[in-house]
Amino acid sequence: MANIASEEKIARRKAEILAASIEVFSSQGFHKAGIADIAKQLNIGHGTIYRYFKNKRDIFNAILADLLGQMAEIVMQEPPTTDSLDEYAGQLQRIADGLLAIFNRDPRLARIAFYESLGVDPEATESVEHLLSVFAQFTEQYMKNGIEKGFLRSTMNSRVAANLVTAMLVETIKKVAAKDITDDQEIEAWRQEMIQFMIGGLGR
Amino acid sequence: MANIASEEKIARRKAEILAASIEVFSSQGFHKAGIADIAKQLNIGHGTIYRYFKNKRDIFNAILADLLGQMAEIVMQEPPTTDSLDEYAGQLQRIADGLLAIFNRDPRLARIAFYESLGVDPEATESVEHLLSVFAQFTEQYMKNGIEKGFLRSTMNSRVAANLVTAMLVETIKKVAAKDITDDQEIEAWRQEMIQFMIGGLGR
Amino acid sequence: MANIASEEKIARRKAEILAASIEVFSSQGFHKAGIADIAKQLNIGHGTIYRYFKNKRDIFNAILADLLGQMAEIVMQEPPTTDSLDEYAGQLQRIADGLLAIFNRDPRLARIAFYESLGVDPEATESVEHLLSVFAQFTEQYMKNGIEKGFLRSTMNSRVAANLVTAMLVETIKKVAAKDITDDQEIEAWRQEMIQFMIGGLGR
Amino acid sequence: MANIASEEKIARRKAEILAASIEVFSSQGFHKAGIADIAKQLNIGHGTIYRYFKNKRDIFNAILADLLGQMAEIVMQEPPTTDSLDEYAGQLQRIADGLLAIFNRDPRLARIAFYESLGVDPEATESVEHLLSVFAQFTEQYMKNGIEKGFLRSTMNSRVAANLVTAMLVETIKKVAAKDITDDQEIEAWRQEMIQFMIGGLGR
DNA sequence: TATGAATGAGCCTTCATTCAT
DNA sequence: TATGAATGAAGGCTCATTCAT
Incomplete structure (x- = not known):
């Protein structure tokens, strides 16, 4: 007790x-x-x-591990088995929202994960890269599922596309967490454009 | 003399x-x-x-400034006045190729620009972010031109889209400069998928 | 109560x-x-x-004081009034045995008294040196008694000789307490040689 | 140059x-x-x-190594091949004088070698113990030579005796280096008594 | 112009000791 | 009486920077 x-x-x-x-x-x-x-x-x-x-690095690692754990959880919740483009878009939306919520709650975490972690230590950099690569692997499953079911472009290189999607998501997080975006309307604009872009690209 | x-x-x-x-x-x-x-x-x-x-930081800044200057030059060469989606795609391709060439020639520069610079100093981070933002502003001009001329999606938030395109390009550079991609075929895959994705998204 | x-x-x-x-x-x-x-x-x-x-040093001092007390007791038991070389040799033997018994029982005490105590503190060193000096003073009495009664060499500088005897005894204790001597036969060799050496030196 | x-x-x-x-x-x-x-x-x-x-320990080690080297040199100069007790006594005298000279020149070295070295580090202790053991091994050769040639006691355990001689020598060094003996006459007394004791013991 | 010896700010880390509970 | 959380003095060590040569 x-x-x-x-x-x-x-x-x-x-x-x-x-x-x-x-x-x-x-x-x-x-x-x-x-x-x-x-x-x-x-x-x-x-x-x-x-x-x-134990030491200064240990503190940093703990922060990072906690954050990466939270991020992983968000992604893991979504099964890579949607049946239509709309469904998939919804899923992307939910993932983005989940991740954005974390960094909206505490934008300083973005600074730590996407900036500071890179100057601390190869190991810390590796942690972040690893999570993103896991995320990309998940995303690739979504892609393959979509191609198979016919609602995603069959010419797609799913692995590459998955990495590009990840990059866009991270960019969105960074921008949302940056101090220059406190406006909710602005966040909304990013969310929407990211999804639209992912689904339909830039073309008309 | x-x-x-x-x-x-x-x-x-x-x-x-x-x-x-x-x-x-x-x-x-x-x-x-x-x-x-x-x-x-x-x-x-x-x-x-x-x-x-002057000091250690000054050396780093010089490396960074030189690199960012090279990158800027590539982008500046392309006027934001294309007349069709195809033309625009070609332009994207040229920019991507130009930038990729820099980092293909010396992959260590990618490490410096996209990893080390973020852990050095707010100012160094700012330099890189600034270049990317300038790049994004340029890209935004391309977008606006495309929307105006009707070959790009009119619902687009051009500013956000420009940032996302930038992020994809940077991601491609990072991956290409990473040691795990020495294969030319693999590089080609990234180049093509990035363009395709930008133009048409993931959808079928 | x-x-x-x-x-x-x-x-x-x-x-x-x-x-x-x-x-x-x-x-x-x-x-x-x-x-x-x-x-x-x-x-x-x-x-x-x-x-x-009271503190860490206090603990060490207590260990040392206890040990030095035990050692002192052994020595004090022997009156400096022997009447022949044989008797004196026997007395030396008893003292040596008494001291050796202490360190045979717990060899770690030798480490503490003859090694650690010297690196702790001038005061701790002083404690050990003081006991050894008291021991030497006792021994000097034995010597003087022996010289007076004619069974010890009259040319002897009793004070110096007493210190040398003390040093030999301490050396024996250190060697016996060292891990490399667990052999009883070996201990016996030290005991005997020390006494023989003290009495008759190295000469034939 | x-x-x-x-x-x-x-x-x-x-x-x-x-x-x-x-x-x-x-x-x-x-x-x-x-x-x-x-x-x-x-x-x-x-x-x-x-x-x-390199660090604090490195400084200490350098001091110790230098000192132990000097001491070793003194001992090495004497070949273990004397032919009589007198000759041997002379040799002992020379060795003692050589060593005493080192510590007479700088008594602080005795503090370092025989006190401080024991509290620094197992390795430092080991260095000193090692030199003394080498010294003892040398001495043992002298003893064996003397026994063989008949001028040293044949009942002697030469190894043990060598260690005891070493201990007496170290004790003399410690005493001579101690501040309480600045008197040259006193030093002389130690030198002489040590030799006499070694040769003929305490007995008459 | 080139050098590298000297410097000391600065920082992490340890651990004996205290004291509120 | 027993505890162990909290403390901060203390010190070893690094390395960017300076400057006399």
């Missing part, structure tokens, strides 16, 4: 540190950010942080 | 340092790379580097 | 902590050893240790 | 750092001593020290 309470407390502390770290890492960048900055934000001694995380 | 010769010499030295820096930054990453590593590669004293560049 | 019981309990706890500390200090060395390591070995909170000892 | 000058300069700097380190390590102890303390003594930046030594 005491153990459960303690574990909860530890989890809460860890979460606090992660929250402060998200702020510090996203605003200062991983390298410029100091453990002391994180501690100062929480009004705790900097030694305390080392009771919860 | 002596001045010209001297200036040439300086320019050559600068170029040598930049070349070595591309190697070092792309293989070790900006933060892990040391000025000494660059100097060692050139067999010069590391103090010498500071006679040609 | 409760007080007595309590005191006993305290003493027992202290003893437990000392026992664990002997293990930790002798195996890891004073500086590398952490208070937490000692606590872990006892399955108690590391804060608890500070209820019984 | 420039290289030679440079190497010399480097060697001088290294020597300066070692000299300062001997002072700092012997007075404060290895663990309490800080790199900054050494740098302060030399009025140089502490970063400079790292241009000449």
Whole structure:
């Protein structure tokens, strides 16, 4: 019982540190950010942080892993077995909405996942790339399903297309999370155009 | 006269340092790379580097500026005044080919522009983002021209679409520059699918 | 009454902590050893240790004091009033046996007294040196007694000789406590040679 | 040529750092001593020290290695082939004098070799123990030679005796290097008694 | 112009010790 | 009495940058 309470407390502390770290890492960048900055934000001694995380990198990894986990969950929810272009568009919409919601809730995470993670460490970069590649593999299944059922272009190179779709989605996330888009109408414009573009391209 | 010769010499030295820096930054990453590593590669004293560049960041900026300049030139060559979808597709193709050629010649530049630059410094990130935004603005002109002349989808949000096209292009560059694609056939697949996707989307 | 019981309990706890500390200090060395390591070995909170000892050094001092006390007792038992070389040799033998018994029982104590104590602190070094000097002073009394009674060499500088005897004894203890001598026969060889050497030197 | 000058300069700097380190390590102890303390003594930046030594331990090791090398040289000079007790005594005397000279020149080295080295690191301890064991092995050869030639006691366990002689020598060094003996007469007393004791023991 | 020795800001990390519970 | 969460002094080490030669 005491153990459960303690574990909860530890989890809460860890979460606090992660929250402060998200702020510090996203605003200062991983390298410029100091453990002391994180501690100062929480009004705790900097030694305390080392009771919860092995080192600075460990904190960053935890943030990243948590975020990537959330993103993965969104994608995994959608089975790659739609039966029409409309259905597929709806599915794309749901995935986009799910991911956008994460970064809309906390735009600083986009900075961490798509910018900072690239300067920390080959391993961190790899984590992100890996998730995107998994996402692309999922998407490829959607494509293959669509081609088979006849509602997607048969000339498509599904693997390449899947990567392009992923890139568009990431771009949308980055733009939505950027400070220059706080307008809901603007977000809506991105959402819609992305889907339309994916489905029908630029042509008339 | 002596001045010209001297200036040439300086320019050559600068170029040598930049070349070595591309190697070092792309293989070790900006933060892990040391000025000494660059100097060692050139067999010069590391103090010498500071006679040609103000500091480490300055070297990185120079690499980036040069690269971004090359990229800009490719884009600027194409006037946003095509008259048909085919013509536009051809233009897209040429731009893509031009950019791909740069990174095909030296794939390490992709690492620097699209990975390292994001972890160095807000300013470096900004440089890249700025070029891409300029690129997107150009692209937007193409779109507007196409919509006006009736060969592009009129429901399009040209600004958003331009950004998405940019993202796809960058993704293609990253993939082509990645070591996992050395196959020319594979490159061709990316080039073609990107254009097809842009023009006609995924739908049948 | 409760007080007595309590005191006993305290003493027992202290003893437990000392026992664990002997293990930790002798195996890891004073500086590398952490208070937490000692606590872990006892399955108690590391804060608890500070209820019984003022600090890390205090623990070490207690171990040392206890050990040095035991050693002193052995020596004190022998009156410096033997009447012949044989008697004196026997006395030396008893002292050596007494001391060797202590370290044979727990060889880790040799590590603590003759190795670790020297790297901890000037004060700790001083404690050991002090005991050895007391021991030497005792020995000097034996010598003077022997010279007076005519069974020890009259040319002897008794103070210096006493120190040399002490050094030989300590060396024997160190070797016996070292892991490389587990053989009883080997221990016997040291004991005998030390006494023979002391009495008659190396000469024929 | 420039290289030679440079190497010399480097060697001088290294020597300066070692000299300062001997002072700092012997007075404060290895663990309490800080790199900054050494740098302060030399009025140089502490970063400079790292241009000449890999780390703090490396400095200590260099001091120790140098000292142990000097000691080894003294011993190696004496061939284990004396022909009489007197000759052997003379040889012992020379070795003792040689070693004592080292520590008389700089008594702080005794602190480092016989005290500090034991608290730094198992490896450092090992270095010293190793030299002493080599010394003892040499001594054993002297003993065996003496026994064979009949001028040393045939009942002797030469290995054990060699270790005891080593211990006496080290004890003499420690005492001579200790501050309490600055008196030359006192040093002489130790030298003589050690030899007499070794040769003839305590007995009359 | 080239060099590389010197510098010291800066930062991560450890761990003995304290103290509220 | 026992605990272990919190603390922060302390220090080793790196490396971009400077500058005397």
